[in-house]
Amino acid sequence: MMDTNHPAGVLAPDGRPLAADRDSAAAGGDGTETGPTPAWDVAAIRARFPILSREVNGHPLVYLDSAASSQQPLxxxxxxxxxxxxxxxxxxxxxxxxxxxxxxxxxxxxxxxxxxxxxxxxxxxxxxxxxxxxxxxxxxxxxxxxxxxxxxxxxxxxxxxxxxxxxxxxxxxxxxxxxxxxxxxxxxxxxxxxxxxxxxxxxxxxxxxxxxxxxxxxxxxxxxxxxxxxxxxxxxxxxxxxxxxxxxxxxxxxxxxxxxxxxxxxxxxxxxxxxxxxxxxxxxxxxxxxxxxxxxxxxxxxxxxxxxxxxxxxxxxxxxxxxxxxxxxxxxLGREALASHEDALTRYALGQLGAIEGLRLYGPRRGRTSVFSFTYGDVHPHDLSTILDQRGIAIRAGHHCNQPLMDHYGIAGTARASFYLYNSAEEIDALCDGLAMAAEVFHGIS
Missing domain, CATH: 3.40.640.10 (Type I PLP-dependent aspartate aminotransferase-like (Major domain))
Structure with missing residues (x-):
């Protein structure tokens, strides 16, 4: 299981923690979060993005592919x-x-x-x-x-x-x-x-x-x-x-x-x-x-x-x-407020995904953004993406135009969920529920 004792820490360009992360560290936070701070009104932000109100395969769209291309506000x-x-x-x-x-x-x-x-x-x-x-x-x-x-x-x-x-x-x-x-x-x-x-x-x-x-x-x-x-x-x-x-x-x-x-x-x-x-x-x-x-x-x-x-x-x-x-x-919107929201999303996702047995996350625990590449037992990333899509959850799967890096890790590719300003803790939960369903479909995951 992943170590989640350290907050992810979105940093300013010179390596300084942003305000939200400095406050978390000062409070002695253990890295576990219940979700983004209420000051960031996710519902109001999402209302500015028409595509986020649609359904995919009979489920509300959960768009977790912003690292490939973010959505556009009205x-x-x-x-x-x-x-x-x-x-x-x-x-x-x-x-x-x-x-x-x-x-x-x-x-x-x-x-x-x-x-x-x-x-x-x-x-x-x-x-x-x-x-x-x-x-x-x-x-x-x-x-x-x-x-x-x-x-x-x-x-x-x-x-x-x-x-x-x-x-x-x-x-x-x-x-x-x-x-x-x-x-x-x-x-x-x-x-x-x-x-x-x-x-x-x-x-x-x-x-x-x-x-x-x-x-x-x-x-x-x-x-x-x-x-x-x-x-x-x-x-x-x-x-x-x-x-x-x-x-x-x-x-x-x-x-x-x-x-x-x-x-x-x-x-x-x-x-x-x-x-x-x-x-x-x-x-x-x-x-x-x-x-x-x-x-x-x-x-x-x-x-x-x-x-x-x-x-x-x-x-x-x-x-x-x-x-x-x-x-x-x-x-x-406010760049620092945005970064604070994503910092909270990142810490919450580290805790939730890190608790899933058989799931391996790639990348550091601190000094990172809200991009999560992972493998899940022996399930092919494309299969994971297909199953999640059936529940309206959009993630990316493949080598992410990083083939030498995949070779470095000895893998063909990963599944990748990426969060942005319009995502919520509930969508991270939806991702985890979808992964649980994938585990049922592909039983025997180690």
Whole structure:
């Protein structure tokens, strides 16, 4: 049975416990919880998400797959619809009213996303199709310009494929070396192994802020400081952190930070790369076309200033508008209140899931977010997901785009339940009841 004597502890970017966790520690809490604090009105929050009122297979929907894609509140949907119905036009350069309104909405979204990331300079925000394209942009542009066959890049064994495959492609093009920080038995990065690899004086250290499989919150500021001391730049995959933590790129000290809209109550197909201004200015364009140029002749072209230099062609305007509204929605809810609610959910889930005989949870007990990957005896994760779906409970099953991490644990995949701002303790109970039903179906679980 799992040790639940320690609270999970959602942390601020610099590793400090958030207010709720500090209070819990001061009170001498033993990590057992009856559920999220009443101050967070889950019913009122859920009422803002139309999809959460539907049924699946005759049961109320219990949506526990927000790590893959969160749901969108009506506020975000309404803002996108208003743009499409009343403001749609191409952005920039147009001098007519609709183009001016569309441009204003687009750039207002950049302001909101910049505030969410913690940068005072919105020109450091480049809109992309998501975290994946943001990492590919850095690998192709910065990597293509500044990485050669004698250089090394340090990654980790817990990376999502989106922060692994782009660097493999770069290595195939340039001949650079790729090296990987090991993962401890607890599910944390082995910082001693990081120090060993930093002796190679790599050009870049690229790593995830929060593991999408283990829920581990990595010590970003410490890793960045060590990378910089070794002469390396630092790229952070913030896809799983930006929806949950008080991200602040200025405090983190990193050089690149990538995140997605669809994991933080926004539309799919839109995200952002934050990068230090001087890096964006030094990097060559990622793609060529309209918008990203200053002047074009038949003989050659010059480039617009960032971020336009990296936003070639007509962008996903409606997606960006929705992304900005999602950032404002989270800000209005209160980021620290949200984190406190999730902290309570995390501790409650640790206790409830940890009490299930035969269930193995992966990842640390403290310093984690509300992502829970697990195996249950010999039941295949896909079978677990199918049985739970019959009760309206949506979880994910598979390797979660983390095949090297699954190989590290000697498994093909896990079931994964992930909680967000609209989830409740009752839904954790529903998950546990569903797992009990699975045990009856697949009797003989050890």
């Amino acid at each position: 506020r975000v949907q309404d803002r996108v619809e208003r743009y499409l119905r009343m403001q749609h036009a191409n952005v920039h350069r147009g001098v007519h009213q609709l183009s001016a309104e569309a441009t204003e909405a687009y750039e207002d979204a950049r302001l909101a996303v910049a505030a969410h990331a913690g940068t005072p300079d919105p020109s450091e925000i480049v809109f992309t199709r998501g975290t994946t394209e943001a990492v590919n942009l850095v690998a192709s542009s910065w990597g293509g310009a500044f990485v050669g066959p004698d250089d090394d890049i340090v990654l980790t064994k817990m990376e999502h494929h989106s922060n692994l495959v782009p660097w493999q492609l770069l290595a195939a093009r340039t001949g650079c070396g790729l090296h990987f920080v090991d993962v401890t038995a607890e599910g944390r990065l082995d910082l001693d192994d990081l120090d060993r690899l930093l002796k190679r004086r790599p050009r870049l250290v690229a790593f995830t802020h929060v593991s999408n499989s283990l829920g581990t919150i990595n010590p970003v500021r410490e890793i960045v400081a060590r990378a910089h001391a070794a002469g390396a730049l630092a790229l952070v995959d913030g896809a799983q952190a930006a929806p949950h933590l008080l991200t602040d790129v200025t405090r983190l000290g990193c050089d690149f930070y990538a995140f997605s809209g669809h994991k933080m109550c926004g539309p799919t197909g839109v995200g952002a790369l934050w990068a230090r201004r001087e890096l964006l200015e030094a990097m060559p364009p990622y793609q060529g076309g309209g918008e990203m140029i200053s002047e074009v002749t038949l003989e050659g072209s010059s480039w617009a200033k960032p971020p336009a230099k990296f936003e070639a062609g007509t962008p996903n305007i409606s997606g960006v508008v929705g992304f900005g509204e999602a950032a404002r929605f989270l800000a209005d």
